Amino acid sequence: MLKVRPKLKVLIVDDSELNREMLGSMLGNEYEILEAENGAQAVEILREHISDLSLILLDVQMPQMDGLEVLIRMNQSHWIDSIPVVMISSETAPKFIERAYDLGATDYIARPYNTMIVRRRVANVILSFAKQRQLMEIITQQISKKEKDNRLMLSILSHIVEFRNGESGLHVLHINIITELLLRQLMLKTDCNKMTYEDITMISMASALHDIGKIAIPEEILNKPGRLTAEEFQIMQGHSMAGAEILMDLPIDRNEPLLRTAYEICRWHHERYDGSGYPDGLKGDAIPLSAQVVALADVYDALTSERCYKPAYSHDTAMKMIFDGQCGVFHPLLLECLRDIGDTLVQELLAPNTLETENAPKETSHITEQLQRYGLGATERLLQQRSYEQQRFRFLSDKTEEIFFNYSVESSILSFNKYGAERFNIESDLFHPLENEKLPKCADSNILDRILEKVQTATPLQPDFQVDVPLAVDQEIHWFRCLGHVIWTNENRKRHAGVLGKLINIDEKYIPATNSSVAAAKPSIESLINGIHAKKETDYCSISGIEARILLQYLKTVFDVVRLVDASQNCQVDINESGVPQYSDFHCYDIWNKDERCENCISAKCMSNKGSLTKFEFIDQNIYHVRATYVEVDGYPYSLEIIDQITEKTLLGGHGKDEIIKYITAYNHKLYVDILTGIYNRRYYEEQLRDMYHISAVAMLDMDHFKSINDTYGHPAGDRALRQVAVAIKNCVRKADYVVRFGGDEFLIVFREIPFHMLPKKLEAIRSCVKNVTLLDYPQLQFSISIGGVYGPGKTSDLMNAADTLLYQAKREKAGVRIECLASDSLMNRKGNENETI
Structure with a gap:
């Protein structure tokens, strides 16, 4: 029987279901269609289907994660090298189109769509990429054969020359x-x-x-x-x-x-x-x-x-x-x-004599590298990478009885030293390990996914990671501590090229678990508690799923509520009997009878700072002490929340709850709220905001000509102006954002999460609201404000410094609002910084 040729897979990413259906019908039955309603879903589908996707049709404007952010993720993971992306959008502004091309988009189709144009462009892009890969394969095979023949002739010549002596x-x-x-x-x-x-x-x-x-x-x-x-x-x-x-x-x-x-x-x-x-x-x-x-x-x-x-x-x-x-x-x-x-x-x-084999295809690797410089593709780097990795790890093969491994992100090659390969009874080099049938015999598929996730979240300043994993050795489960170090390229725009790792057997620290579907190991509760407090190696606790389940069960016998929280998803996380995290159906803030995320979410802060924080929560007449600590469970970041009710019997003595509530509220207000404007003060920034990571954007604002208001109308008028402007700014942002009086007539806004395309609109809205501020006693006064905004993501203090520089550029040039999009690995693959003046 003739084999039916499988359909090529096309991923359509658009927040409009109607648009997705329309594009799917345009492509007809020639392709297998996958759909995603936002960028976050698209990234998840990419992870699952990276090897069999032929094309992505990607919208620009979407909630949660827009199309440009998807391109950023594809550049970070190098998916853009092997999967063509065609942008589909009604957005025709040159800056959006140029940015899309800069990030690696192959084509850009503007709405309204024409069926024939869409079908033809999709077919042309897929065909072009297929021909490119085929050309690279042919060239690589020819070079490899030529090199093999040359080495064979060299071997023959060697024997002829030396025959007589x-x-x-x-x-x-x-x-x-x-x-x-x-x-x-x-x-x-x-x-x-x-x-x-x-x-x-x-x-x-x-x-x-x-x-x-x-x-x-x-x-x-x-x-x-x-x-x-x-x-x-x-x-x-x-x-x-x-x-x-x-x-x-x-x-x-x-x-x-x-x-x-x-x-x-x-x-x-x-x-x-x-x-x-x-x-x-x-x-x-x-x-x-x-x-x-x-x-x-x-x-x-x-x-x-x-x-x-x-x-x-x-x-x-x-x-x-x-x-x-x-x-x-x-x-x-x-x-x-x-x-x-x-x-x-x-x-x-x-x-052994390797000259007549293909074990060291140096010439092939070099010519392949040259071809890549001319844009002939990136998927045929395997020969170059294999030679590089073999030379790199050969010295470990016969000199140690420890397990070392290397994973190359670009070529997807997992290499073990000789001892490690023998211990796990696998080959030294595993190509495409997630698809290799031998790897699941020693490691569950999600183990490698977790390690790859750690690689993708590493930075040049924090390249190391640690996670405990169960691996099968001789058909028995043993626990290993995986210590990894991400390798970065030496380019101006650094990116991770691979990861070096070491596996340390830690069975002696465990007791075999009972009633478990896996022959896992059970840690002592003492070692887990000590691990939470010690923080010697990484400044945070890293435990396995089994350990997390045992720890939660133990702590629940002591405290009222103990739970894991993923603040990025606003979800509570449970651990099943196998040690696998499972997301619950309700939000983490439901426990406080709230309809939206807590304004002072300490779990989000501790996940950002990788530290610990405490706060008080009040429900009716009840007071709860909440402690959040950053932990990693099988490599994934969470907040461990421990909640305990404060009772009159235990803590309040004769003062009563009302007195304590009043005292705590007054103390926090005095400590962190600016007495003039009623917004957060500089101390709140220094103690709570400055060291937060993964902040989307920061804006610095400065009132124009404020000194002349004080000089002309007096300080009372200036104080009233500051209060009104602060109110106008606060009314323009969400509860999850932070507004700080940074000093004098300077304000700071920290946007925890905001799409890139919304930042200019938000800052312009703030500027417009300030312009409409009026003082009844001084109707002749008109207010304006200069703004410097920086889009990350990044650390608050770093973004603030950059925003401060842009603020003074805006004031000097009278530009109103100046926004800079930082060009970094954590953001996007760009040729340089982009400044936008509104």
Whole structure:
């Protein structure tokens, strides 16, 4: 039977159900349609279908997360490299279109839609990406085959050259390896030679011909077991000139780079840096670099290999003889390179013969990298990444009995060191680990998802993470502590390239759990409590799902209410018997009989600060003490809320609840509320807001010409103006936002969550409200305000400093409102900062 070709999947992201249905009907039955009503849903679908999506049709204006934010997420996770995105929107302003293209959108279709245009553009984009991937695959396969053939010919040539002097051919292969290692190290140490990867490949290949002149040496001299006579040694020295002459007699253009390099090596690889070599007695840099490198490689391998006239010396002995000058004088920089690669050299030469295999496709990797620079795609980086990761972790293979792993974000390769692979009974390199059938045998699929989530939320300033995970070893569950470090690129716009990790067995800290569907481990309650308080390693508590369930059960026997809260979703989280978090059907603020998020949500603050906070909540005549502490459960951030009712019997003595409530309210008001304007004061910013992370935006506001109001009408008029302006500002923002009198006539607004496209509208609305403020006793007074706004996300203090700078630019230029969108990994992939003046 003929196999039915599966339909290509297209994801349509639009907050309008009508628009989604219309676009789906336009595409007809040719595609399998997936739908998302906002950006957040789109990101979740992307995580699940990243490998089989062919195209995304993405709206710009949407609630929760707009289309531009989806593009930002796709850039952060590098999904934009492999999935084309066509923007669909009624928004035709050039700034939106330009921003979409800057973030990697392939096309932009404006409403109203034309069925034929939509179908044709979708088909063209999908076809273009398919041809691009196919071209890359063809080129990569051809290069790989060419390299394999070249290495096979090199191996054959090696055996032919060494056949007459009774050697196995490994000498030529070793020279190739040592030469390449020396040249690569030299390239790292200095750029004065302007060497390229092509030069390294050519010199390494030409090194195979360094002793081709030995064909002209009589066999009785070539294989003489004892010391050569002076006459015999003179004949042996003639092999360098003989090899050079053989090459010059070839019917090939003498200017051919490979032939010219091979000639230099053949003729001068026995020259020495001090001029004591042969055949021409060249000295210093008069000796071509190619010949100098091969000379050093030749000496090292001759010392460490067995010959008919000598045994093999150890690596250390050979290094000592070379550095003592017993084998002649070499370039000091090359000797430094030899010392640097000493350990790697031993491992490389002890490894099996790999020249005729595809284990180290260096040429393929380099050419693939060049093709990528011209925009030919990013999905074929596997060869380059594999070679890189193998070299990086090889030194761990035979030197430790600890488990190390490496995960590459771009290529999706999970690599283990030798001990780790043997322990888990899996291959050292797992391509696309989430799809690899062998990985689920040792790790549940969500374990790797959690580690990847940690990678994506890391920053260059906080690259480390920790999480405890259950893994199967010999079909038994063991608990491991996963310590990870995210690797970042060295580009101006840093992005994570992978993660290094270590797994530490922590079974001894656990007691086997009973009545559990998994053979998990049960921690002692003492160790959990100590872990909450100690905070030694990470300044916060990181526990597993099983641990969290046990901890919650224990704490509920002591306190009135104990719960996990995800403040980002305003949800309470329960832990089932298997240790898996499950979101409940009601909001976290329902417990306080509220219809919306708490204005003073300490769980949100402690999740942002990764710390602990306390507050009092009042329901009717009852007082509750609430403590929130940042915890991570299997790598996911939550707030652990402990709630206890304060009773008259235990705490209030004879004062009564009313007195305590009045006292607490008055104390907080005196401490954090500005006495003149009634909004938060500078102290509230310093103690509660300054160190909060993941803030969407911050705005600094300053009244124009306020000093002249005080000077002309007096300070009472100025005070009334400040009060009225503060009221106008506060009436324009939501309860979840913070308005602070920062000092004098300066105000600060902290927007915890606000879409990017709403920020300019909100700030302009504030400016308009302030303009409409009037004072009954001073009807002639007119007010205006200058604003500097910064869109993150980021830390409050960082955004405030940037907003303050923009505020004074706006005042100096009389621009009214100036907004800057920070270009960072946490925001978007942009060419630079964007300033917008309203």
